[in-house]
Amino acid sequence: MDTDVLIVGAGPTGMTLANELLMAGVSTVLVDKLSQRSDLSKAGGVQSRTLEALDQRGLLKPLLATGDHPVTTGHFAGIPLPLHSNRHRLPWRSVPQVVIEGFFEQHLAAHGLHARRDHELVGIAQHDDGVTATFANGATLRSRYLVAADGAHSTVRTLLRAGFPGQPGTATITAADVRLSGVDPSTSHTWTEDGHWAALFPLGTDPQGRQLRRLVLGGPGQSLPRETPVTENDIRHGLSTVFGTRVHLLELRYARRITNASRQVEQYRHGRVFLAGDAAHVHLPLGAQGMNTGMQDALNLGWKLGAAVHGWAPKNLLDTYHAERHPAGAAVLRNVRAQSLLMDWAGTRDPDVLAAREIFTGMAQLPDVQHHLADLMSGMAIRYPMPGTETHPLVGRPAPDLDLGPARVHELLRSGHGILLDPADTFARVAGPWSDRVDRAGQGADAEPMLIRPDGYVCWAGADDLEPALDRWFGEPG
Template identity: 40%
Template sequence: MDAAVIVVGAGPAGLMLAAELRVAGVDVIVVERLARRTGESRGLGFTARTMEVFDQRGILPRFGGIETSNVGHFGGLPVDFGVLEGAWQAAKTVPQSETEKHLEEWAVSLGADIRRGHEMLSLTDDGEGVDVEVRGPEGVHTLRAAYLVGCDGGRSAVRKAAGFDFPGTPSTMEMFLADLKGIELAPRMIGETLPGGMVMVGPLPGGITRIIVCERGTPPQRRETPPSFEEVADAWKRLTGEDISHAEPVWVSSFGDATRQVTEYRRGRVLLAGDSAHIHLPAGGQGMNTSIQDSVNLGWKLAAEIKGWAPRELLDTYHTERHAVGKRLLMNTRAQGLLFLSGPEVQPLRDVLTELIGYRDVSRHLAAMVSGLEITYDVGGGTHPLLGRRMPHLRLDADRPTSSTELLHTGRGVLLDLEDNRRLRSRAAGWADRVDTVTARPQDAPEELRNTAAVLVRPDGYIAWAAPGSHHDLPMALERWFGRPRG
């Protein structure tokens, strides 16, 4: 084997997966067709859930001062995300280029082997490993790994070569996105509809202005190169009457409203994550964030399989857990598209939904959906309110002051003993090579954790067992998620 895992694609999903594998001590090669990062920033900022994910690995400081906000939208209709009590605020101004830069630096610092200018040509899964034919600067060669993960975007070569089914609906229209210098435009909220289409204007750091323009009735084109800025400026003038042709384009791109999802996230020793597994209309910055969270869910499970302690079917839970998340992502982005891309015939629906958003429970539901905070996995059932949900940030008094988030920096499982229970700790001793047992007293525990004796937290931050309230006892839960004990 050249590496335990080969990842194709060095976007946010591929870089996050490479780093997660290295946190777990698994060697990984990332092959990326492009010789250097593009500098383009299709995605902007992080959702509250991604902020939590970065915090649990201790990498938020890499991004410096992050501007956060509780202002959000659903289909262009304003939603106050502040109704999500205790949640992180979303980061609004971090361009995807910065996210990729910091994730790549983190992955390389952990020992990931990132090979730019290397294009995957073909793959062969023989049941014992995967051979990957790669064309690089020195010619064509073959790499072999135990597993291959495609993180190579909506036109994924891995997905096509491995024969994944990718059902869904094709694009019905084309939209332009451009980042501009040397121009000042009045801000326009996403979803501002005009007689002929939709436009958006938003300021970005560094004097950059981002615009999106969509003319209704424009047929989608399969482009091999980005559209010209002249096309964008012409469309903008037809819709708004404003002339932006004198602006300096930083970069220009086009996208559509195609909605597709693979039927399975794993075929043998080949897996998919991020846009390789699901494509959709950009709405609320969910695409990049869901892709990063795909990789966090997959990373520790794939590492467990490679290290030999994974319980049976652990790796298959990547599909069962994340396919359901992707399905809801496609559902809500299609709904949002109907709201901000349709014409005046949809205005009554917008008006009704605006009234509903005024109800706190409705705002909370939509905000949790878009931010990823609604995610709940099936971990075996029980009555504890946090089973299958993410462990909330909890300040802890232990041997030294710490937090539930800091305990996850190592990427291992955590058994949090909140009542100094010696018998509980002895029952977990057989898993000490995979699970850290920490005895601590919580400070200001949220209501969901009051009267809780202990929780078992997976490496991705989700609660797999809690006492009281789980249907299974602790050893059963440990064996389900962390394999058989030593000896």
């Protein structure tokens, strides 16, 4: 084997996975067909659950030190959620994808992992013990496992002939990175009576300290073929249609047309090949969920591949990647479709849609509704299906960040091991045989006993039957 794991695609999903595998001590090769990293902002925000995961890896503080990344109030279908930013320990932040990629590229390079560029995949072949990948430049790589993180038009997905059902793109909207004048800082979504609309989100500042924004334009006349170039005149016309003479374009940095396609692969695992990120699911970029969902795919898969490579993975552990992440991806597709309907993003001005939006806008003022939507959009509502979810409210959910005295839970997870919180010091004998994979902590703390996986999710809590949970998630005793 040339490497344990080959990752195809050096975007946020691929680089997040590469970091997880580095932590797990797994040899990894990261390839990308581009000759250099893209300088386009693409995705614009990082949700609470992803921020928690970065904090658990010790990466959040240095990431936020890369520039101005303001906390942003959330929305659902353009309806503001004022309580969103106070709902979770780490609120939604505006961190463009280009910043995420640059940060991970430097972090991985500091640990000796550099993406191999100009590697366009043209073929894969699976064997009993691995996968052979061939590239247009003549290179060949053999790995024990291969992960497709190569985007919405995934070559790996095509070569696998993987089922990718869903709704094809029927219309487009325009997204652009711009500098504007005349913008009310409190403005996020604006509609006109005839169905045109614009959305504005902060992207921080450029090196000269000038405010950058993501602009999205939709409504009648905006839907053109995806390949049609977006010009400065297109942006100016869209701005004048929505804002009149109040808002002006100062600089257009990047623009593209986005379709409303909504698809998800039928299976996230194909033997020794796994699909993650946009290779596994595509949808409209509403609520900053696309990049975050892909990074969460990587966080779920990384420690499981590490367990398989090191030989202690329990039976069917790798299958839980599909069992856990497919429903999570499907939930994102559902809420995005609901948002696109309530936004009337095509500008139909359908009276039924407008009536539904009016009712929903009123409901969204209720704190309980805002909390529900904040959990849904942030990734904090995910509850993985696993034994114990029927009986204990913590099982399957992200671990609470408890203060255990010497350290908080998120600091303990930086080891890459599982964590057993054992406040009464009663499980030393039971957990001892797994001490190479599970760290015991929390003695004397005011906490409930719980077992936390390396990805930060609780997989057991309570007082009984710890050993079956250790077997199920951490394999046979050492």
